[in-house]
Structure formats: C-alpha cells, structure tokens
Amino acid sequence: MFRAQEGLALQMERRLYDVPSCNGLLRGEVMLQALPSIVAAQVLNPRPGTAVLDMCAAPGGKTTLLATLMSDQGRLVALDRTATKVAEIRSLARDLGVRCVEAYQADATEAVVTEAAAAAAEQLTEAAAVAAVGDSKAVARMPPPPQATSSPSPPRPSTIASAAPLPTAPSSTRPLSVIAAGQLLGPPPYPAGTFDHILLDPPCSALGLRPRLLHSWNLPQLRAMAAYQRSLMHTAVRLLAPGGEMVYCTCTINPDENEANVAWALDRFSGSLRLLPAEPLVGLTGLTGADPETGSRWLSEQEAAMVQRFDPGQLFYERRSMAPTATIVGEDGGKGLQPHKDGQLRAARDNESNASDPAVLSPPPLPPCCWSLRAMGALPLPSSLPPSPPAGPMPPLPHQQVEGKELGSLSVDEEDSPWVDDVMGFFIARFQKVAQP
Numbered sequence: 001m002f003r004a005q006e007g008l009a010l011q012m013e014r015r016l017y018d019v020p021s022c023n024g025l026l027r028g029e030v031m032l033q034a035l036p037s038i039v040a041a042q043v044l045n046p047r048p049g050t051a052v053l054d055m056c057a058a059p060g061g062k063t064t065l066l067a068t069l070m071s072d073q074g075r076l077v078a079l080d081r082t083a084t085k086v087a088e089i090r091s092l093a094r095d096l097g098v099r100c101v102e103a104y105q106a107d108a109t110e111a112v113v114t115e116a117a118a119a120a121a122e123q124l125t126e127a128a129a130v131a132a133v134g135d136s137k138a139v140a141r142m143p144p145p146p147q148a149t150s151s152p153s154p155p156r157p158s159t160i161a162s163a164a165p166l167p168t169a170p171s172s173t174r175p176l177s178v179i180a181a182g183q184l185l186g187p188p189p190y191p192a193g194t195f196d197h198i199l200l201d202p203p204c205s206a207l208g209l210r211p212r213l214l215h216s217w218n219l220p221q222l223r224a225m226a227a228y229q230r231s232l233m234h235t236a237v238r239l240l241a242p243g244g245e246m247v248y249c250t251c252t253i254n255p256d257e258n259e260a261n262v263a264w265a266l267d268r269f270s271g272s273l274r275l276l277p278a279e280p281l282v283g284l285t286g287l288t289g290a291d292p293e294t295g296s297r298w299l300s301e302q303e304a305a306m307v308q309r310f311d312p313g314q315l316f317y318e319r320r321s322m323a324p325t326a327t328i329v330g331e332d333g334g335k336g337l338q339p340h341k342d343g344q345l346r347a348a349r350d351n352e353s354n355a356s357d358p359a360v361l362s363p364p365p366l367p368p369c370c371w372s373l374r375a376m377g378a379l380p381l382p383s384s385l386p387p388s389p390p391a392g393p394m395p396p397l398p399h400q401q402v403e404g405k406e407l408g409s410l411s412v413d414e415e416d417s418p419w420v421d422d423v424m425g426f427f428i429a430r431f432q433k434v435a436q437p
C-alpha cells in the first residue's frame with residue numbers, strides 16, 4: 001500500500017449495501033453520508049440551545065447534522081482553515097436551511113484565547129470599572145496590560161506536554177449554555193471553557209477510505225499527522241466547558257491517530273478528562289496493548305470497549321451483535337424516521353409509543369446512511385439483510401496471484417464472503433471534561 005511497486009489488488013464489483021447517489025437531486029432535502037460519520041455526530045448529540053464547536057468542519061457534513069440534532073437552536077461555530085472550504089460549509093448550511101451555524105476561516109489550533117490575552121482583557125475590564133467610579137489614581141497605579149492582542153503560534157506538538165495546566169474547573173458542573181436566538185459567538189479566539197460540545201474531526205491519513213490501491217504517505221508522515229491532531233486536541237480540551245463533552249473521530253485505521261491519541265489525551269489531561277462510552281456503539285471495540293515500535297500505549301480493555309472502530313476488513317456489527325438497519329434523522333431533533341415491522345421507515349412522532357414494537361426497540365435504531373431535515377414519508381428498507389458473519393477470525397479470502405509488477409484485480413463474491421463490506425475505516429471516541437469538586 002505504501003509506495004508499493006507490486007502486490008495484490010481487489011476490485012469491488014458489487015456492494016453489500018447500495019445507497020443510491022442523489023447527485024444533487026434532493027439537495028436541501030436529504031444529505032447522504034457514510035454511516036460512521038452519522039454515528040460520530042450522534043455520539044456528540046449536542047443539546048438544543050447550547051454552544052457547540054466543530055473545529056475542522058469543511059465541507060460541513062457533520063456540522064449540518066449537528067445543527068439538526070440541536071433542532072437549529074443555540075450556536076454552532078464551524079471552523080476550517082481554508083477559505084474556499086468555509087464557503088462550502090456556508091453554502092451547505094444555507095441549502096439545508098440551518099441558521100444556527102457560524103462558519104469562520106481560522107486555524108483551530110489558535111482558537112483559544114491565550115492566557116496573556118485573557119489577563120490583558122481582564123485588566124482592561126478592571127480599569128474600565130475603576131474609571132467608571134472615577135478613581136483615576138487607582139487606574140494610574142495599575143500595571144500596563146501585557147501586549148497580547150494577537151494569539152501567538154500554538155506550541156508545537158513536542159512542547160505540548162510541558163504546556164501550562166488547564167484552568168481550574170469551577171466547583172460544580174457548569175450548566176449548559178443557553179444561547180439566545182440571534183446571539184452570535186463571533187469568530188475565534190474564544191475564552192477557555194466556552195463550548196458545551198466540541199467535535200474534533202481533524203485532518204487524518206484517511207487510511208479508512210477505500211478503494212485506494214496506492215498511498216503516498218510514509219511512516220514519519222503518519223506520525224507527524226498524529227502529532228498535529230494532538231495539537232488540535234490540546235486546544236479542544238481548553239475550549240471545552242467543565243462537564244462538556246468532546247467527540248474525537250478520524251477516518252483512518254492507523255492506531256497512532258486513534259487509540260494512541262486517545263491514550264495520550266487521557267494521560268496528558270489526567271484528572272481533567274475522562275472517556276465516556278461513544279454511544280450509540282455501532283462499531284468494533286478499539287485496539288488494546290501498545291505500539292510495538294514506539295511502545296506508546298493504546299487502550300486498556302475497559303477504554304477499548306468505550307470507543308468504536310470501523311474497519312473495512314470486518315463487518316462493523318460483528319462485535320456489537322447488532323444487525324444493520326436504518327434511521328433517518330428528522331427535523332424533530334433526532335427521533336426522525338424509524339424502521340417499522342413492515343420494512344418501511346416511518347416518522348416517529350412524540351405521541352406515538354413504540355414500546356410494543358420489537359422492530360423498533362430491538363435492535364435499537366441505528367444511525368442511517370442519509371438523513372433529512374424534513375420528514376420525507378416512507379422509504380423502503382433493503383429487502384434482505386446480509387447474514388451475520390461467522391464468529392472467530394476472518395477466514396482467508398480466495399485470492400489469485402498477480403504475476404509481475406502489474407496490479408491485477410479479483411472479484412469477491414459477496415455470498416461467499418459476507419465479511420466484505422462497504423463500511424470505511426473510522427474511529428470515534430467521546431470525552432468529558434471533568435468538573436472538579
């Protein structure tokens with residue numbers, strides 16, 4: 001895969017799940033998305049009326065789903081460092097009719113007010129207060145505020161471990177923000193502890209996207225990417241309110257960028273950050289143990305059970321004992337359309353009790369491959385679902401040796417190989433910033 005000159009290649013000829021391409025046909029009505037992306041937004045599940053940050057947001061697929069889950073109430077700041085991509089977020093939000101999104105071009109690693117700038121702002125406020133009561137001598141006694149109007153560059157990943165400790169959390173869990181309609185949070189930087197929910201979906205090596213026959217990255221580049229993600233995590237933790245929650249996700253299967261980074265965050269912010277189950281748990285458990293080369297730890301059994309890993313080589317529901325199904329998130333803030341016994345998706349209404357309907361309750365409705373802002377009526381579910389894969393290790397795939405340096409292809413019959421699935425590699429972890437007693 002990495003700079004390979006020869007090898008075997010697989011060509012996917014058929015998919016287990018065929019999601020039709022909308023090709024813009026229902027733009028503004030339906031948003032097609034890979035299932036793990038939808039799960040990631042549902043794991044964060046931001047409450048309506050809260051302050052939410054999507055740190056690396058373009059093109060805005062998860063941003064707009066988050067806005068839907070918030071019932072378009074509160075503020076959702078969407079940052080991306082590329083101006084053209086920010087325009088894409090705005091355009092998508094406009095098309096889907098969500099109004100709570102504020103999209104800004106910014107380097108998310110610099111999105112938090114630095115301590116020096118915060119101190120300067122505090123002194124200026126104090127000076128204004130004193131001036132207001134007319135004590136000009138007191139104002140004159142105050143030291144000049146430090147020059148810190150622009151945010152300095154963030155510490156490079158290698159220096160992060162020695163960065164200043166997190167601000168002390170208040171004595172009780174901070175109540176979630178209540179953002180008034182029309183109130184803007186404005187562009188960054190923001191004071192530490194501004195956001196109730198943060199999605200960190202950083203750039204990654206994208207080794208979970210397929211098919212990809214060749215990959216131009218090398219190992220040092222993969223390691224550098226993981227370090228870059230840690231610098232974003234560092235900012236995210238500072239911006240998170242005590243008691244607030246953060247979801248970290250990637251579309252790669254590289255443990256350096258996934259399990260190792262989660263372990264790093266738990267160790268680096270020990271006592272301030274804890275792992276929560278990334279529910280709804282749809283994917284596989286995370287990797288335990290340690291990197292055989294660097295020795296850096298991955299996850300304990302307990303931690304691994306709380307994260308979810310989607311792997312192109314395994315059916316995602318293998319370990320969770322769940323059959324795949326579909327739900328469409330609707331404008332009711334997440335209840336949306338749910339599968340019914342007759343194989344149709346129907347809008348779930350508040351006054352409709354599904355308690356007696358085992359098709360809805362068991363298995364619990366899983367996030368879908370597309371979602372809609374508006375109820376769309378009934379959609380057919382796939383007529384038959386693939387059988388559960390056999391337990392135990394994955395059996396060897398039938399293969400054909402490819403001669404010489406030419407990459408060949410091999411078609412895989414889905415009947416014989418039920419483990420071949422179309423789910424891309426993905427990873428999701430959910431953290432909470434601990435509110436200190």
Ligand SMILES: C[S@@+](CC[C@H](N)C(=O)[O-])C[C@H]1O[C@@H](n2cnc3c(N)ncnc32)[C@H](O)[C@@H]1O
Pocket residue numbers: 037055056057058059060061062063079080081082085106107108109201202203204
């Ligand atoms: C994995 S993509 C995000 C996908 C997006 N969350 C979605 O679901 O549509 C990562 C994005 O991070 C942006 N990015 C990279 N470094 C950044 C930084 N320092 N600050 C803000 N955005 C950044 C990239 O431009 C890219 O659009």
